Amino acid sequence: MSMSFEPASETEAAEIVRQASEVGTPLAIAGGATRSGLGNPVQAEQHLSTRKLTGIVSYNPAEMTMSAKAGTLMTEIEAALAENRQMLAFEPMDHRGVMGTRGEPTIGGVFAANISGPRRITAGAARDHLLGIRFVNGVGEVIKSGGRVMKNVTGLDLVKLLCGSHGTLGLLTEVTFKVLPLPPAAVTIVLFGLDDAQAAAAMAHALAMPVEVSGAAHLPDSVRYRFVGSSHPEGAATVLRLEGLAASVAVRAETLKAAFAGAAPVAMLDQKATETLWRDIRDVKPYADGTQKPLWRVSVAPSAGHQLIAALRLEAGVDAFYDWQGGLIWLRMEADAEAELLRRYIKGLGGGHATLVRGSDAVRAGIPAFEPELPAVAALSARIKEKFDPKGIFNPGKMG
Missing domain, CATH: 3.30.70.100 (Alpha-Beta Plaits)
Structure with a gap:
């Protein structure tokens, strides 16, 4: 019989997991369910959601750290950060468009799936920003790992292990992560008409230049109109983002435009168009x-x-x-x-x-x-799974 649980506290969540473990009942773990179709189908009729585990626990803009319960909506996280001109530098994707799902993305879901967007090439992945976690393991025990500052490395590997495990090792109940200042200015340099191989070379050249490119993407002709419209030269678009102080961005933009002036038609998008473009790239x-x-x-x-x-x-x-x-x-x-x-x-x-x-x-x-693991890696993964979730009740089947 299908059942759904939405615990309002970590203690309640732990008790639900403990009872399920005792009888070996599989649980489908989810946050906002916006990525519910990602991975292989979960073999479970009982559902456990973090959507009622909500609220920002602490936020220190000066130290650029935040702690929040796993079910806290991304809209709440982003609104609090925007008030202080800060951001999640790894640009987590909103999967609702491509997945055709509803609901609201949660901060726990972002870290459970290690969701990282276009700034990944310079800012790192989501797991690189995760400092600490609280989670319930497969026998209903509450475990805390990590802390609120990066230099506190106690349990850091455990933090990284849970990030990207897609709810198969534990139920995240709280996450602590670092944030960064929001760049005051941003522009995008667009190179038109390059084929895929030429674009790969151009992006590599741009990333090697001392201009601090924070995003580099190539949009073939089949998709470019969905991103930059038809008011620019025809052909594919290779896009290079620059961010930072306005004066610095202006100088770096001129340097980048000059470097490619003879290779392709070049245009520049202003800050508003840049924000729209990279959000659309992020969300595919x-x-x-x-x-x-x-x-x-x-x-x-x-x-x-x-x-x-x-x-x-x-x-x-x-x-x-x-x-x-x-x-x-x-x-x-x-x-x-x-x-x-x-x-x-x-x-x-x-x-x-x-x-x-x-x-x-x-x-x-x-x-x-998911990519099949090599035999030695698969054996290690199985041993880790057995330690965290000995009855195999968390999201069985999801990762193959």
Whole structure:
């Protein structure tokens, strides 16, 4: 029989888990359920949500740290930070568009899935900003790890381990994380008409320059109009973001424009257009299309991304764009998921990983949604899972 639990306290959550563990009842763990279709289907009829574990526990703008209960809405977190001109530097994605889900994203869900956006190439991933956690393990014990300052490394590896575990090791109840000042100015330099290989070289060159590029993406012709419209030169758009003090941004923008003036038509987007563009890149706007077409999040070496897409286009119907200097590819298959083909090509290009972000229930049930682990790594993962969740009640089946 399907049941849903929404504990209002950590103690209540721990008791629910303890009772489920005693009888071996599987639990589907969720926050705002905005990423409920990510991963393989969870084999559980009882649902445990953190949506009532809400509230900012502490926030010290001077020390740039915040603690919040796991079910606290991202809108509440971002509003509190905006009042103090601060931000989550890792730019967590809102999956509702591409997943076709409702609900509201939560801070616990962001860290449970290690969600990181375009600024990942300079600011690091979500787990790099997580300082401490409180969570309930698979037998109903409450565990605290980490602290409110980065120099306090007690339990730091445990903090990083839970971040990105997708609710399979524990139920996050509280997170402590660092925040950073919001840049006062931002612009985007746009290079038009480069093909994928030329764009990869241009982004690598820009990142090597002393201009502090904080975002580098390539938008092929098939998707560019969803991002920058038709009021600019035709062709693909390679976009480079600059942030910081206004005077510094202006000087760096001129340096960057001059570096590419002879290579492609160059334009510059102002701050408002820049904010809209990078939010749309973060949220994968072109593929928020209301379909169930398989959507992959692929991570490879930046120099290999365009080679991967060129090879795939010879054998399958695909559409794609690139973030993280080309190291992150958002790849939509037009028909079949083509998991075996995709992973074979990734391996042939030096390795990487592919995660199925969206697909029908049948597709997600038929292939590994997360990159299959090497045997030695899989054995280690199984031992870790057994220590944290000995009865295997948390999100069974989600990670294959």
